[in-house]
Amino acid sequence: MDKKSLRDFFSHEQQDSILTAIRKAENRTSGEIRVRLDTRAGENPKQTARQVFDSLGMRKTALRNGVLFYLSVEDRKFVILGDDGIYHKVPPDFWDGVTGLVLDHFRQGHYADGLVAGIEKAGEQLARYFPRQANDVDELANEISVGD
Numbered sequence: 840m841d842k843k844s845l846r847d848f849f850s851h852e853q854q855d856s857i858l859t860a861i862r863k864a865e866n867r868t869s870g871e872i873r874v875r876l877d878t879r880a881g882e883n884p885k886q887t888a889r890q891v892f893d894s895l896g897m898r899k900t901a902l903r904n905g906v907l908f909y910l911s912v913e914d915r916k917f918v919i920l921g922d923d924g925i926y927h928k929v930p931p932d933f934w935d936g937v938t939g940l941v942l943d944h945f946r947q948g949h950y951a952d953g954l955v956a957g958i959e960k961a962g963e964q965l966a967r968y969f970p971r972q973a974n975d976v977d978e979l980a981n982e983i984s985v986g987d
């Protein structure tokens with residue numbers, strides 16, 4: 840799938856709801872959320888998501904609390920990846936509930952709804968461990984990026 844098809848994977852309306860979910864979540868937490876779409880994740884989706892995380896500069900947050908929702912649309916892989924600050928602060932099963940919720944939607948083919956639900960849920964949990972500060976900065980621009 841080429842870059843343009845990836846960009847068109849979600850309608851404008853769906854992109855808006857995903858970006859709105861990110862903005863709302865970030866209104867409650869200092870955590871920084873992004874979404875990435877790739878064609879294929881390859882042999883090791885976690886490793887691929889980690890490379891994307893690095894290449895997007897997502898480690899550049901003060902509290903190391905960036906979170907990436909990674910989805911590959913042809914081989915249907917999904918990974919949520921959080922930066923080190925999250926793993927130092929929260930229980931290991933932190934993301935299991937979020938991942939389960941997202942996959943429930945994905946199984947019905949509802950990709951945008953799944954991401955929105957997952958982002959909302961992640962936002963609730965992040966708000967507990969990383970509440971938004973009064974002087975919050977949008978450290979990572981809210982975006983849905985696409986792979987090559």
Ligand code: CA
Pocket residue numbers: 865868869870871975976977978
């Ligand atoms: Ca922020």
Ligand code: CA
Pocket residue numbers: 865871872977978979980981
């Ligand atoms: Ca942001």
